[in-house]
Amino acid sequence: MPRTNVVQSGRPPRIRRSSPQSAKAPEGDWSADEIRSLQTSLKAWSKRTPRDMPWRGVGDPYRVWISEIMLQQTTVAAVVPYYERFLARFPDIATLANAHEQDVLSAWEGLGYYSRGRNLHRAAQAVMSNHGGEFPRDVEALRGLPGVGRYTAGAIASFAFDVKAPILEANTQRVYARLAGDEGDPRTSDGQTRLWNFAERILPARGAGPFNQALIDLGALVCVPGRPKCEECPLVHLCRAHRAGRQDQIPPAKARPKVTDVHEAVMAVRRNGTWLVRQRQPGERWAGMWDFPRLPLERPIETPGKAFAGLQDALMDSTGLHALPAALLPHFSHSVTRYRIHLARVVANYAAGEWSQLAEVRWLKLEELAALPMPMAARRLVRDLDQPGWAPDAPFELSSTSGRRRNAKPR
DNA sequence: CTCCAGGGTG
DNA sequence: CACCCTGGAG
Numbered sequence: 001m002p003r004t005n006v007v008q009s010g011r012p013p014r015i016r017r018s019s020p021q022s023a024k025a026p027e028g029d030w031s032a033d034e035i036r037s038l039q040t041s042l043k044a045w046s047k048r049t050p051r052d053m054p055w056r057g058v059g060d061p062y063r064v065w066i067s068e069i070m071l072q073q074t075t076v077a078a079v080v081p082y083y084e085r086f087l088a089r090f091p092d093i094a095t096l097a098n099a100h101e102q103d104v105l106s107a108w109e110g111l112g113y114y115s116r117g118r119n120l121h122r123a124a125q126a127v128m129s130n131h132g133g134e135f136p137r138d139v140e141a142l143r144g145l146p147g148v149g150r151y152t153a154g155a156i157a158s159f160a161f162d163v164k165a166p167i168l169e170a171n172t173q174r175v176y177a178r179l180a181g182d183e184g185d186p187r188t189s190d191g192q193t194r195l196w197n198f199a200e201r202i203l204p205a206r207g208a209g210p211f212n213q214a215l216i217d218l219g220a221l222v223c224v225p226g227r228p229k230c231e232e233c234p235l236v237h238l239c240r241a242h243r244a245g246r247q248d249q250i251p252p253a254k255a256r257p258k259v260t261d262v263h264e265a266v267m268a269v270r271r272n273g274t275w276l277v278r279q280r281q282p283g284e285r286w287a288g289m290w291d292f293p294r295l296p297l298e299r300p301i302e303t304p305g306k307a308f309a310g311l312q313d314a315l316m317d318s319t320g321l322h323a324l325p326a327a328l329l330p331h332f333s334h335s336v337t338r339y340r341i342h343l344a345r346v347v348a349n350y351a352a353g354e355w356s357q358l359a360e361v362r363w364l365k366l367e368e369l370a371a372l373p374m375p376m377a378a379r380r381l382v383r384d385l386d387q388p389g390w391a392p393d394a395p396f397e398l399s400s401t402s403g404r405r406r407n408a409k410p411r
Numbered sequence: 412c413t414c415c416a417g418g419g420t421g
Numbered sequence: 422c423a424c425c426c427t428g429g430a431g
Contacts, residue, residue, distance in 0.1 A: 068418095069418095071417080071418090072417070072418045072419070073416080073417035073418055073419090074416085074417060075416060075417070113417090113418090113419090115419080115420075116418090116419085119419085119420090146419095146420090147418090147419065147420085148419085149418060149419050149420085150418095150419095151418060151419090152418075152419085169417080169418070170416075170417055170418085225415095225416090256414085333412095
């Protein structure tokens with residue numbers, strides 16, 4: 001029987017003491033009956049709402065692990081084709097551990113957040129050397145692997161081994177916050193603590209794997225961001241947010257991070273049908289991957305004539321290479337975390353000189369570039385260089401992407 | 412074009 | 422707490 005519940009007037013609980021079991025936790029007012037009801041209702045729902053994914057229900061920790069790493073910060077639709085190709089190429093953990101990092105990065109090309117790929121490779125080697133080639137079953141040992149945090153460890157443990165381990169990721173975070181009626185910001189460390197505790201409390205003794213997957217599905221299909229579909233929800237009768245009519249406000253939307261514009265020139269330097277590429281160094285963005293030389297730019301290129309002279313000098317200064325800018329490809333922009341990178345894409349003809357750090361530099365034909373892992377912006381440039389739509393001897397023809405800034409054509 | 416989604420690390 | 426990436430939708 002619920003005792004007089006203190007109505008919390010829309011404010012998150014202020015005082016969180018060290019003890020996570022504090023009776024004032026937002027999940028504290030869930031009775032054992034309600035938790036059982038949650039478990040059975042969710043189970044029934046997941047039975048009639050099956051969601052197929054290639055890595056579901058295989059019980060193979062290697063596959064679960066690969067899929068979970070790929071799914072970090074990446075949507076299911078984007079992952080599926082990568083997952084299939086990756087498994088074909090690295091069918092088991094030993095194969096992956098013995099592969100070259102370059103090949104792992106190639107398989108990862110286009111997925112983004114490439115440290116995931118590098119960590120995947122290192123973790124495979126750790127499983128081979130520290131765990132006899134067998135995935136550890138407990139959360140703590142799993143967390144010791146590079147790239148495996150608390151969520152991924154819980155996912156592997158529960159999905160592959162049915163260990164009673166909670167999970168907290170974007171979907172379940174939303175579901176927990178609404179079920180618990182937690183008005184706080186789930187992204188703060190206090191918020192995370194509360195939601196992890198909630199996740200732990202509602203876990204069934206057996207079947208944690210299917211239970212966790214059902215929660216993810218519920219978040220993805222029903223308890224969606226913005227306006228959740230409470231009419232379809234098997235857990236409405238328990239949902240604190242719904243009870244208070246607060247489901248549209250919980251969890252609070254996150255503030256948009258401000259983006260910084262960055263202007264760069266990518267130089268496609270040509271020499272006898274080959275192109276200059278360099279391997280990005282450890283600590284750089286896209287470490288280990290191959291890219292065309294880039295030069296910082298104060299502002300977007302307005303007049304190619306003037307800019308070309310400056311680029312020629314800058315290239316000389318930073319690489320010792322003498323090359324003559326000859327053409328502009330359509331401008332290209334992409335975002336990297338909080339940066340929006342605007343790329344002027346310059347084709348230049350090699351004239352003289354050698355790049356100082358030879359080890360990390362190669363002159364390659366376009367076909368040969370296919371084999372190297374590259375960031376998407378560089379891959380796009382390779383593709384565009386391959387379309388002979390641009391004219392190396394007609395410098396100012398293709399300077400603008402949208403036609404908005406079509407230069408007066410000298411002709 | 413802008414907006415959005417999405418865990419782990421040093 | 423700053424940093425890491427891309428693709429799809431609108």
